[in-house]
Amino acid sequence: xxxxxxxxxxxxxxxxxxxxxxxxxxxxxxxxxxxxxxxxxxxxxxxxxxxxxxxxxxxxxxxxxxxxxxxxxxxxxxxxxxxxxxxxxxxxxxxxxxxxxxxxxxxxxxxxxxxxxxxxxxxxxxxxxxxxxxxxxxxxxxxxxxxxxxxxxxxxxxxxxxxxxxxxxxxxxxxxxxxxxxxxxxxxxxxxxxxxxxxxxxxxxxxxxxxxxxxxxxxxxxxxxxxxxxxxxxxxxxxxxxxxxxxxxxxxxxxxxxxxxxxxxxxxxxxxxxxxxxxxxxxxxxxxxxxxxxxxxxxxxxxxxxxxxxxxxxxxxxxxxxxxxxxxxxxxxxxxxxxxxxxxxxxxxxxxxxxxxxxxxxxxxxxxxxxxxxxxxxxxxxxxxxxxxxxxxxxxxxxxxxxxxxxxxxxxxxxxxxxxxxxxxxxx
Numbered sequence: 001x002x003x004x005x006x007x008x009x010x011x012x013x014x015x016x017x018x019x020x021x022x023x024x025x026x027x028x029x030x031x032x033x034x035x036x037x038x039x040x041x042x043x044x045x046x047x048x049x050x051x052x053x054x055x056x057x058x059x060x061x062x063x064x065x066x067x068x069x070x071x072x073x074x075x076x077x078x079x080x081x082x083x084x085x086x087x088x089x090x091x092x093x094x095x096x097x098x099x100x101x102x103x104x105x106x107x108x109x110x111x112x113x114x115x116x117x118x119x120x121x122x123x124x125x126x127x128x129x130x131x132x133x134x135x136x137x138x139x140x141x142x143x144x145x146x147x148x149x150x151x152x153x154x155x156x157x158x159x160x161x162x163x164x165x166x167x168x169x170x171x172x173x174x175x176x177x178x179x180x181x182x183x184x185x186x187x188x189x190x191x192x193x194x195x196x197x198x199x200x201x202x203x204x205x206x207x208x209x210x211x212x213x214x215x216x217x218x219x220x221x222x223x224x225x226x227x228x229x230x231x232x233x234x235x236x237x238x239x240x241x242x243x244x245x246x247x248x249x250x251x252x253x254x255x256x257x258x259x260x261x262x263x264x265x266x267x268x269x270x271x272x273x274x275x276x277x278x279x280x281x282x283x284x285x286x287x288x289x290x291x292x293x294x295x296x297x298x299x300x301x302x303x304x305x306x307x308x309x310x311x312x313x314x315x316x317x318x319x320x321x322x323x324x325x326x327x328x329x330x331x332x333x334x335x336x337x338x339x340x341x342x343x344x345x346x347x348x349x350x351x352x353x354x355x356x357x358x359x360x361x362x363x364x365x366x367x368x369x370x371x372x373x374x375x376x377x378x379x380x381x382x383x384x385x386x387x388x389x390x391x392x393x394x395x396x397x398x399x400x401x402x403x404x405x406x407x408x409x410x411x412x413x414x415x416x417x418x419x420x421x422x423x424x425x426x427x428x
Contacts, residue, residue: 001386005336005374006194009274014266021262029227030235032258032265037204039268040189044171044181046206048219051256052226055168055190055203059087059123061225061254062164062186062205065218066121067152068093073118076166077106078343078355079363080125084166085344093120097344099360103298104128104312107362108136115140117149121162126170126180128340128372129196129307130298134175134183137163157213164188171196172275174305181206191260196274196309197267199260226254274377278308281375281384285311288388293319293395295369310340314369315395322398323369329394335387338372 021027033051040049052058068074070092076084078097088095096114101107104127111122122141124132145160155162165184167173173180181187186209189195191202205222207215227233229251236242267274279299286296295314299306315323330337343363345355357364373387 001383002334003336003374003379003383003387005338005372006376007378008193008198008200009267009377010263011266011270013269014263017262017266018259021258024258026235026238027259028235028257029233029255030258033256033261036199036256036261036264036268039265040204040206043179043268043271044187044189044206045179046181046187046208047215048207050205050207050219050222050226051261052203052205052254053256053260054201054254055166055188055192056083056087057226057252057254058188058203058205059083059164059166060090061222061252062188063087063091063093063121064225065221066154066162066164068120069151071118072120072151073116075106075111075114075119075122077125077127077363078345078360079104079127079341079366080166080344081168081341082344082347082349084123084125085350088123094118095344097355097360099362100127100366101133101362103130103133103301104366105130105132106137108133108140111137111140112143115144115147115161117147119144119148119161120151120155121164123164123166124184125166125168126173126307128297128310128312129169129173130301131170131173131175131180131183131304131306132165133302133304134163134165134180135303137183158185158210162186168192168195169309170307172271173307174303176303180304180307182208185209191264196278196307197264197271199256199264202256202260202264224249225251227251228253275307277377277379278375281379282306282308282311284381284384285313285373285375285388288385288392289313290392290395292316294391308375311373311375312340313371313373313391314366315371317369319395319398320369322395323371325398326391326394327371329397330390333390333393335390336374337391339367339370340372341367343367 037049068091072093073096074088075096079100085095098106106124141161148160150156163184165187167187168190170180175183187206189204191199229247229249232245297312344350345357
């Protein structure tokens with residue numbers, strides 16, 4: 001039995017929506033993308049949603065809206081995909097990397113030591129679908145409000161550090177009994193091919209702004225800036241006599257086409273049942289995997305409820321040295337697994353920018369011990385049981401290594417921030 005890691009979940013509803021787009025004669029941004037925005041707003045309990053062509057585009061737009069610029073700092077977890085940091089670099093700002101807690105998410109207890117007068121935003125990541133600890137993050141932001149120094153109109157309106165949520169994994173997750181999108185000021189979802197809900201490629205910005213913001217005005221800002229600062233989209237221009245338009249600001253090309261939105265519309269109609277099936281697979285893994293080898297991931301913690309995007313097991317310390325061997329064993333049995341993530345300071349770009357793994361030991365420890373198992377709604381019980389069987393066999397076939405036997409890893413200690421000489425290079 002061959003078990004892929006994360007195939008797309010294509011239902012009859014998806015085929016129907018895609019066929020409607022193809023038959024309509026209009027495949028780029030239009031009624032389907034607007035319909036998906038409305039569905040996202042309702043599902044996430046947000047104020048408004050803006051569809052874009054990737055998570056990265058959404059983050060770059062949000063940082064531009066905040067007025068983030070050269071000299072500013074944005075705190076991110078070191079344990080995340082590179083796009084989180086790259087969006088900050090594209091804004092000309094400095095990513096400040098925070099270590100993780102035992103839940104794989106950014107550790108709020110480490111924030112106070114990282115916040116400075118240059119800190120303008122924090123981007124927590126909902127790892128694997130589990131929301132970050134927004135209650136604790138908000139408390140740290142409020143505690144630092146008196147020292148906050150705004151450098152843009154939007155920052156002045158906030159009067160504090162903004163919270164931009166990286167919710168690439170967490171559509172459907174809950175926080176304090178609410179949608180996890182209520183944890184931050186702006187939540188950015190990914191609808192990439194391997195995400196819980198896909199549009200093949202894409203992302204969605206969901207607003208949850210303080211009450212003194214004019215949401216409709218800010219929504220218009222995002223809509224304008226995602227399409228070259230153009231006053232009319234192509235759909236409006238295509239109408240009889242609608243050719244005249246203007247360019248009124250320095251926007252970018254980041255819109256989601258209808259052919260992609262159609263896939264998302266087909267999926268969101270059945271998303272609650274897909275989420276339930278993910279939970280069933282998650283719980284099946286929990287009960288079937290050998291706990292002597294594997295430490296189970298957290299799906300519920302305090303007021304936080306996962307969206308079950310990843311099943312990220314961790315090996316107990318005495319088996320960590322055999323992690324890659326276990327992965328190779330599974331691959332030989334046609335079971336695809338993955339690793340989420342390589343900590344940012346261990347990637348070449350960030351090493352060259354002066355970041356050091358020694359500042360984020362928890363992130364390094366988690367990465368060295370983590371294995372992500374396949375989990376998706378179309379997975380059958382037989383498939384899940386095969387994954388369990390293979391993973392247990394793989395672990396039992398490896399040699400136990402004691403702490404004393406493990407080779408020491410030498411790391412150069414460097415402050416976990418961009419060196420001044422490198423920062424100027426980034427802004428060019």
